[in-house]
Amino acid sequence: MSNSKFTRRGVIKTGAAAGAGLALPTIFTGAANAFTNEPGAGSVKIGFNVPQSGPYADEGLDELRAQELAVEHLNGVGDGGMLNTFSSKALGGNGILGRKVEFVTGNTNTKSDVARASAKSMIEKDGVIMINGGSSSGVAIAVQGLCQEAGIIFMAGLTHSNDTTGKDKKANGFRHFFNAYMSGAALAPVLENAYGSDRNAYHLTSDYTWGWTQQESMVASTEAHGWKTTNTVLTPVGAGDFSSYITPVLNSGADVLVLNHYGRDMINSITAAVQFGLRDKQVNGKDFQIVVPLYSELMAEGAGENIKGVYGSMNWNWQLEDAGTAAFVKSFGEKYGRPPSNSAHTCYVQTLLYADAVARAGSFNPCAVGEALEGFEFDGMGNGPTLYRAEDHQCFKDVLVMKGKENPENQFDILEKVETTPRAQVEYAPDHPMFAGGELGACNSGA
Amino acid sequence: MLGLNNRDTRFFLIVIALTLFTPFLLQPFPEGSAMAQFNAGYPDLMQRFAIYGIFAIGFNILLGLTGYLSFGHAAFLGVGSYSAVWMFKLLSLNVIPGIILAVIVSGIFALIIGYISLRRSGIYFSILTLAFAQMSFNLAYSVLTPITNGETGLQIRLNDPRILDGEGASQYTNLFGLDMSSSFKLAMGDYVFTFNAGYYFCAIIAIAAFYLSLRIFRSPFGLMLRAVKSNQHRMNYTGLNTRPYTLAAFVISGMYAGLAGGLLAAMDPLAGAERMQWTASGEVVLMTILGGTGTLMGPILGAGFIKYFENIFSKINDNILHAWFSALPDGLEGFLVTIIHPFVGKGWHLTLGLVFMLVVIFLPGGLVEGGQRIKTMFSRKKNSDAASDVKPAE
Numbered sequence: 001m002s003n004s005k006f007t008r009r010g011v012i013k014t015g016a017a018a019g020a021g022l023a024l025p026t027i028f029t030g031a032a033n034a035f036t037n038e039p040g041a042g043s044v045k046i047g048f049n050v051p052q053s054g055p056y057a058d059e060g061l062d063e064l065r066a067q068e069l070a071v072e073h074l075n076g077v078g079d080g081g082m083l084n085t086f087s088s089k090a091l092g093g094n095g096i097l098g099r100k101v102e103f104v105t106g107n108t109n110t111k112s113d114v115a116r117a118s119a120k121s122m123i124e125k126d127g128v129i130m131i132n133g134g135s136s137s138g139v140a141i142a143v144q145g146l147c148q149e150a151g152i153i154f155m156a157g158l159t160h161s162n163d164t165t166g167k168d169k170k171a172n173g174f175r176h177f178f179n180a181y182m183s184g185a186a187l188a189p190v191l192e193n194a195y196g197s198d199r200n201a202y203h204l205t206s207d208y209t210w211g212w213t214q215q216e217s218m219v220a221s222t223e224a225h226g227w228k229t230t231n232t233v234l235t236p237v238g239a240g241d242f243s244s245y246i247t248p249v250l251n252s253g254a255d256v257l258v259l260n261h262y263g264r265d266m267i268n269s270i271t272a273a274v275q276f277g278l279r280d281k282q283v284n285g286k287d288f289q290i291v292v293p294l295y296s297e298l299m300a301e302g303a304g305e306n307i308k309g310v311y312g313s314m315n316w317n318w319q320l321e322d323a324g325t326a327a328f329v330k331s332f333g334e335k336y337g338r339p340p341s342n343s344a345h346t347c348y349v350q351t352l353l354y355a356d357a358v359a360r361a362g363s364f365n366p367c368a369v370g371e372a373l374e375g376f377e378f379d380g381m382g383n384g385p386t387l388y389r390a391e392d393h394q395c396f397k398d399v400l401v402m403k404g405k406e407n408p409e410n411q412f413d414i415l416e417k418v419e420t421t422p423r424a425q426v427e428y429a430p431d432h433p434m435f436a437g438g439e440l441g442a443c444n445s446g447a
Numbered sequence: 448m449l450g451l452n453n454r455d456t457r458f459f460l461i462v463i464a465l466t467l468f469t470p471f472l473l474q475p476f477p478e479g480s481a482m483a484q485f486n487a488g489y490p491d492l493m494q495r496f497a498i499y500g501i502f503a504i505g506f507n508i509l510l511g512l513t514g515y516l517s518f519g520h521a522a523f524l525g526v527g528s529y530s531a532v533w534m535f536k537l538l539s540l541n542v543i544p545g546i547i548l549a550v551i552v553s554g555i556f557a558l559i560i561g562y563i564s565l566r567r568s569g570i571y572f573s574i575l576t577l578a579f580a581q582m583s584f585n586l587a588y589s590v591l592t593p594i595t596n597g598e599t600g601l602q603i604r605l606n607d608p609r610i611l612d613g614e615g616a617s618q619y620t621n622l623f624g625l626d627m628s629s630s631f632k633l634a635m636g637d638y639v640f641t642f643n644a645g646y647y648f649c650a651i652i653a654i655a656a657f658y659l660s661l662r663i664f665r666s667p668f669g670l671m672l673r674a675v676k677s678n679q680h681r682m683n684y685t686g687l688n689t690r691p692y693t694l695a696a697f698v699i700s701g702m703y704a705g706l707a708g709g710l711l712a713a714m715d716p717l718a719g720a721e722r723m724q725w726t727a728s729g730e731v732v733l734m735t736i737l738g739g740t741g742t743l744m745g746p747i748l749g750a751g752f753i754k755y756f757e758n759i760f761s762k763i764n765d766n767i768l769h770a771w772f773s774a775l776p777d778g779l780e781g782f783l784v785t786i787i788h789p790f791v792g793k794g795w796h797l798t799l800g801l802v803f804m805l806v807v808i809f810l811p812g813g814l815v816e817g818g819q820r821i822k823t824m825f826s827r828k829k830n831s832d833a834a835s836d837v838k839p840a841e
Contacts, residue, residue, distance in 0.1 A: 052793055105764060107793060112600040113719040117491065120715065121758055124489035124641075138599040142717055145602050149619055149628060168604070207589050208598030236589060237598055441605045441618070 035365045036151035036446030037127045044099040044364065046071075046351070047106060047128035049119050049143060050157065054110030055238040056135040056263040058298045059343045063133050063157055064105060065336050066344035070351035073331070074101045081331040082352060085324040085380035090359035097358060108134055110238070112142035119143045123150045129364055130155060130354050133347050135263070136237075137161030137210035144173035151446020153366045155350035158343035160262075160294050162213035165394035166435030171443040172366055174373055174393045176353065176386075177346045178426070180214035181434055183293045183313040184221035186399040186421035191311060195256065195289055197226030202254035204245055204269060206261055207234040214260045216434060218293055222258075230254040235261070235269075242269040246276050255283040258291045266292060267302040274306040295402050297341040300414040307404035307414070314400045316342045316382050317417065325382040339412050349381045353388075367443040385423075391430035393440070399426050455661060462657055462744070466650045469493055470640045477637030484767065487755055490630055490643035494714045495754045497649035498707045501656045503734040503746030505703020508660055510732075511741035512669055513696050514676035518573045518728050519560070519580025523553040523701040525587060525723030527708025529594070532601045532718045539611035540603070540620050542627065542648070542713035546706065553705020554698055561697035565690060568679065577725060584723040600719035620713050622648060627714055645714045652710065656703060661743060663699070672696050704731075733799075737806055739813030748814045756799050763791035 051060035076093035108115030132155040140159035147154035148170040156175040205211040281288040295312030318339040332340040357372035374390035383397040474488030530552040531545035564575040587595040627645035738749025
């Protein structure tokens with residue numbers, strides 16, 4: 001049924017006309033941008049990509065609060081928070097390089113695919129110059145890869161996997177939060193002191209990059225202190241009901257349960273463990289113990305009674321007594337009526353650090369900003385003296401070892417500090433075997 | 448042209464035009480205006496329109512022609528993505544080998560699943576495919592993690608082998624050196640139109656996929672599949688074995704899904720297990736039914752509709768709502784925001800669900816039927832107008 005009116009000549013003619021037509025519009029375009037999403041003179045847009053649904057949603061919403069606060073402080077609204085205590089004074093509360101800071105938000109849904117789509121739309125539709133936030137290492141690694149390809153800066157939020165600044169590190173990605181190796185190095189000596197060196201640990205681990213590297217780090221550091229590992233079991237993220245994973249622990253002969261879980265997963269698994277009577281049990285003549293290597297206030301709040309006396313580590317806690325923490329907790333508390341979590345803190349600090357790096361570099365160009373962040377030493381952000389290491393874009397600072405408080409005074413006073421592990425004890429070489437196998441590559445500005 | 452009759456040629460040309468002018472069509476509002484929120488002409492979303500369009504066209508070959516409702520098509524999409532990303536890692540960041548392998552692997556996968564599932568029909572077939580898809584999801588999520596990287600998702604790294612790529616080869620997915628992410632921005636006054644290499648690559652493949660589906664619909668093979676849909680028992684009684692036909696349809700539609708998966712990976716080299724989950728399988732069913740099952744254009748419209756909701760409505764948050772109603776008195780503003788809040792942002796599924804219900808109840812033939820009704824309504828009006836014009840003169 002080939003009965004159309006197209007002739008060869010006609011098609012060629014139309015094709016030529018269409019080609020000429022397509023070539024024409026080039027005269028309409030302005031000068032090409034020097035880098036991706038170069039901001040105009042009036043304002044600059046940044047993107048906050050956080051989980052607003054899924055197992056880590058509580059953390060995401062708290063991050064969003066802190067990010068909004070950071071934008072206020074950058075624009076000179078409110079009391080300035082940590083800008084007053086920050087060791088670098090490049091920011092003056094008049095936006096970034098004189099441009100008003102605007103922001104857009106996205107929902108990662110705690111899934112890599114969704115997070116990436118949301119970040120893409122922020123970059124391509126909203127024209128953001130930097131993406132901050134996130135509450136899962138899987139998501140952080142996915143979004144970091146995307147930002148590298150798109151040529152914008154990624155200031156990671158809560159991501160604790162070794163891979164974020166190890167195997168999957170990227171030149172455009174920066175992490176302020178501590179990592180699984182640091183947790184292991186800080187926790188193991190404290191655990192040995194508290195529970196002795198003759199212990200058998202059973203690991204329940206979230207089945208993704210964070211869980212894997214945290215388990216690896218915890219196994220390595222506790223075994224270095226004489227512990228044995230009975231078994232390691234991977235559990236799906238967002239499993240909801242962990243009872244089928246807890247039952248085998250009862251008869252495994254282990255006397256410590258290490259929960260490499262986070263967010264609602266950790267709340268559910270520790271609740272199940274307590275309900276199964278693990279904490280009242282005696283194994284090998286010792287009291288059964290539970291360890292949660294990565295703590296957060298929001299998790300502790302959710303788990304309530306169940307975390308009393310349980311050890312874990314944190315990046316930062318609102319009860320610290322330095323000037324930076326006090327300033328941040330004050331402005332956060334005044335705005336939202338609650339203390340910030342450590343994921344909120346890290347996102348707040350990351351936003352300020354980015355703004356400061358732009359101000360010091362005098363340019364929004366991601367390569368210039370990256371250079372300003374690399375090897376940057378700062379203080380007054382609540383963690384004491386901190387270094388952004390140039391080799392892997394990881395921040396090095398003290399780590400907090402925390403414990404669930406036995407007699408909490410109010411609903412926010414749930415964790416107490418056991419020890420501040422000095423930075424030297426948690427430091428490692430950039431080519432440490434747990435981090436080896438990746439390379440930063442060259443920075444990409446999208447030009 | 449191309450073995451199509453006049454009507455189909457016209458139809459096909461309209462589809463080509465719509466696809467090629469998408470960057471204009473989806474950008475109806477000037478930048479900076481309040482309505483710019485509803486612009487959808489950015490590369491990622493345009494690519495998704497084309498890719499999910501392909502996915503739905505393929506699904507429609509199975510559901511629309513044979514009536515077999517597969518609840519596990521996302522498995523093929525995922526398999527396609529994983530194969531493509533592995534090609535990017537091992538061979539080259541040129542998208543061609545990845546996409547070819549994606550189609551082949553998903554075809555083989557569909558052959559195996561189809562061979563087993565097609566022994567049953569109706570609800571049993573649906574459940575079998577659903578079971579296979581969930582199995583594949585769980586395999587990808589937690590068993591085959593060395594191949595799939597589980598929850599984290601499979602990604603490319605700088606130190607991947609990529610044996611075909613030379614020293615100076617692009618570090619991003621490309622077509623013989625043309626980066627998929629490279630865009631050309633056309634500014635005309637307040638309007639900015641983005642022409643993206645990746646989108647046009649997807650669009651051309653989508654047009655080819657649409658053409659193939661058009662030919663299948665019009666072929667004796669398509670007629671045979673329609674016969675299966677109307678009465679498979681009668682076909683069997685006449686001594687005809689329908690299984691090879693349904694299996695062929697299943698494999699073809701699986702390959703379409705694999706192609707879509709490969710393209711997804713080519714546009715954004717990350718393959719996550721979530722895209723194999725049952726929700727993703729359900730999504731393509733929604734797309735096809737929403738647009739119009741068994742019609743050529745329906746699935747594409749449905750895919751565009753759902754992806755638009757997913758990406759545009761989900762971005763409307765409370766701040767934007769407050770900005771919209773800021774002119775109203777405070778109490779009324781707060782009230783309106785509270786009312787609308789559950790339907791936008793995170794709650795976009797709710798709106799989509801309502802729209803879906805309305806479509807299924809009032810337009811069983813999907814959006815295509817809606818379009819046809821509007822068309823007939825207008826043509827009737829024209830007639831009556833003509834009639835009323837005549838009357839006064841008499």
